[in-house]
Amino acid sequence: MDISRILITAGEPAGIGPEIMVKMAQHSCADQLIICASPSLLTAAAKKLQLPLELSEFTPDTRLESHRTGHLWIIPCELDATEVNPGQLNVAHAAYVLDTLKIAHEHAISGQVDAILTGPVHKGIINESGLSFSGHTEFFAEQSQSEKVVMMLATEGLRVALATTHLSLREVPDAITPELLTQIITILVEELKSKFSIQHPRVLVCGLNPHAGENGHLGTEEIRVIEPTLETLRQNLNADIIGPLPADTAFQPNKLAEVDTVLAMYHDQGLPTLKYKGFGKAVNVTLGLPYIRTSVDHGTGLDIADKGIADIGSMQYALQFTQDLIQRHKQSHGSL
């Protein structure tokens, strides 16, 4: 049996990440789960939840084995759990959070693990600590020196990719350039082929403005930038590039039935629909990285931290999605 290694980062220590790690440990999984986190944090979470948890330190010599319920392999990252108050952010923990991500990157880029699956972090508190951080997507792009990557969220029956990610709304129109759209759509099409085995991807591209600009009367980005870029891409890519279409009607079932993904121009043009349809059963995947990186669809859940009610649905969905990506990758690279 082929076993893969999946490195999971536990995310913000004051959020629901530690609880989700402990709950995940109770379920079976054919692959090896390695958590990058503070051991004392996970032990405290398990005690609070009254769930069994045995931790073993993961090293390069660790044998490959399937997940054992109630057990986790751990890459320890130092943080004293007694300093963590659930639900309360602390700038002093930001460096720990980023350390877990750096360790994850190092393990993935060196091939020691087959994929990274990230738990939720709080972007605000990391920035308040003085460390610049827009999101995992941008962080791993920078760490791996990837010129451009694409954020895509997926749930049953819907994939939504974003042309811009964690950008203030005021900056979005200037960011939508022919170069950006060309990079994003090229990565999207290539990875729909390579990672999702879609031979001729169909991408529905949203306009930026209401009613896709209403023939230039409600904004000119469609006429000046989006339409000509899509026309060029149609000639260069083996894919159906549809649009730009008005975003308000782009998500109708009859339209979605004819495409493989929607490309939204900005975060809140695409993700509310995705999360309305599939919150708790969705995954966030970064396309264009030199390794597989996925994440949950939810944030740090500070309002429910320590209540024991965090749902692990998205983490389970993301784990299954990650396993599928790894299997397809291994098959296409001849290691299966």
Ligand SMILES: NC(=O)c1ccc[n+]([C@@H]2O[C@H](COP(=O)([O-])OP(=O)(O)OC[C@H]3O[C@@H](n4cnc5c(N)ncnc54)[C@H](O)[C@@H]3O)[C@@H](O)[C@H]2O)c1
């Ligand atoms: N993958 C990530 O790292 C990620 C993803 C999204 C948001 N965030 C960050 O999380 C922080 C908080 O964001 P937010 O408040 O907008 O979103 P959130 O997802 O943390 O919370 C939104 C609502 O959903 C509930 N919720 C979230 N996850 C849940 C779960 N697993 N089970 C049950 N209920 C759950 C919360 O209690 C809250 O009521 C922000 O800093 C944001 O940037 C991180």
Ligand SMILES: N[C@H](C(=O)O)[C@H](O)COP(=O)(O)O
């Ligand atoms: N945009 C994501 C969402 O709304 O679910 C979330 O902020 C996480 O993004 P990163 O994976 O880049 O941290």
